[in-house]
Amino acid sequence: MITIEDLRLAVTLSRSESLSAAARALNVSPPALSMRLRKLEALLGSNLASRDARRLSLTAEGERFAKESVALLEKLEALPESFRQPNDQLSGILRLAAPFGYGRQRIAPMLARFAKLHPGLRLHLDLRETPWPDRHDSDAVIHIGSIHDSSWVAHTLMQNERWLCASPHYLKTHGTPQTPEELADHRCICIRENEEDVTLWHLRKQNTRHTLRIEPAMLCNDGSVARRWAEQDQGLILRSQWDVSDAIQSGALVRVLADWSFESAPILLLVPSRKHRTARIQALMVFLDESLK
Incomplete structure (x- = not known):
């Protein structure tokens, strides 16, 4: 008999890159997950996944079962709400x-x-x-x-500009750029996230547009680390307004080229x-x- 746990297992496998990742998502050990998968495959009489230590991919039968599992789980999770009265409290996950x-x-x-x-x-x-x-x-x-x-x-929850910033000490030592062209002479810190081309900066001022290819002096996939580097006088950083507004207000960072607009990040x-x-x-x-x- 197929259980809700079997459906969740199939959905999690379809969204995981490895058995280890799927096991972490389900809060079970990899051996326990492998055993559950073998039992499910025996129940269905089909091989659902090809797996090794580093890679997991679903078979055609596995893809079909995962897709139907998603639909069934959505119906099950929505079922209590169909009986909920207007003044009832929300429940579920x-x-x-x-x-x-x-x-x-x-x-x-x-x-x-x-x-x-x-x-x-x-x-x-x-x-x-x-x-x-x-x-x-x-x-x-x-x-x-x-x-x-x-x-x-x-x-859209809120608009969010990107601001170019640096520490007061860095700007005192290296000078404050007045034009986009001057950025080529400065140390720049880039943040690798969202699979974007983070070294390509687009600027706009009224009807003037400018595109720069940045050669980062420092690169990190953690925005808070990159911001701290900027606060520690390591260079210029292009960062979301929500993240640097407090640092600018406190004086830890100074906004640069404020009359230019960079691509926003809503x-x-x-x-x-x-x-x-x-x-x-x-x-x-x-x-x-x-x-x-």
Whole structure:
């Protein structure tokens, strides 16, 4: 007999790169997961996945079973809400994924307040370097920056400019650039995230546009680390307004080329289409909108 755990196993396997990653997502050991997978394959009479120590890929039968498992789980999770009266409390699990820095500093405190409003909800916050709904088991995803290809709907929570900054000591020592061309003579710090070409900077001032290819002196996939490097006089950094506004206000960083606009990075909430949107997700959307006004 197929169980809910079997359905969740199939969905998790379809969104994981290895058995070890799937085991971590399900909070079980790799041997225990392998045993569950073998039992499920024996029950179905089909080989669902090709796997080794480093790589996992589903067979055609595995892809089909995972797809049907997603649909069944969505129906099961939505079933209690179909019986919920208008004044009933929300219940069930709400899984939200977010980038490490923004998720830790901004989303986590807001979720604590959201949990107090809906004590019947079980909230899961998954912090990732590059969260994306098509790859992970999430009900909604916080994404920073533009999106190019997703079956999910992007709901803008707030606008977010990118600001070029450096420490006062760095600017005193190396000079403050007055034009984009002068950036070639400066140390620049880049942040590798969201699979973007982070060394290509686009600037605009009124009707003038400029594109620069940066040769980074320092590169990191953690925005908070890169910001601290800038605060420690290591160079210029192009960073989201939400992350550097406090440092600028305190004087730890100074905004450079403020009369030029860089590509913005709006704060987005990625959610399923309205057809598959639960009351839990709708409540989260309303709450985040009101919190970020």
